[in-house]
Amino acid sequence: MSSIEYFIEPVFKIEFFKIKSINFKKKKELIEKVLKKYPETPFENFYSNRNKSGFLEDFKKIFKDELSLINTKHNRKINLYNLWSVSYKKGDYHVPHNHGSKGYCGILYLNMNKKSPLTTYIQPWQSEEDTTKLYKPKVAEGDIMIVPQFIYHYTEPNTINFNKRIISFDFI
DSSP states (O other): OOOOOOOOOOOOOOOEEEEETTTTHHHHHHHHHTTSSSOEEETEEEETTTTTTOHHHHHHHHHHHHHHHOOOHHHHHHOOOEEEEEEOOOOEEEEEEOSSSSSSSEEEEEEOTTOOOEEEEESSSSSSSOOOOOOOOOOOTEEEEEETTTSOOEOOOSSSSSSSEEEEEEEE
């Protein structure tokens, strides 16, 4: 009698790339000094300097080690073309959104409290149970998450008296 053979493997996968910043305390001081020149203003349900940021070159210099690691991961020199900061005061949140259909987006967690809301990523297809799957990676200050731009993500309302702050960027 012969037995039936089978195997299980994922049909698709989406890579999430997480980096722990090197010497983050010093880099945080440097980037916060730069950010003073680019104040955030109310923007939808949070604060941002999205339409007036100009600190791309400073960011590239300060986080050159991390960007070099991203270059290595992607086996080429990436083109970082968009950069801005976002702050979430108590009650602030970000609705589900993506950054486009081509390339990658990154989030540097600049100011995080262990009770700050995490970024929630939405699986771009229904599960076998016909449900939406959500992914909330554990992150801390200095972490950088890299995901494909087409992945929808959001931030739940901030429920604490601590201003969560991130720097978001896009690259191809």
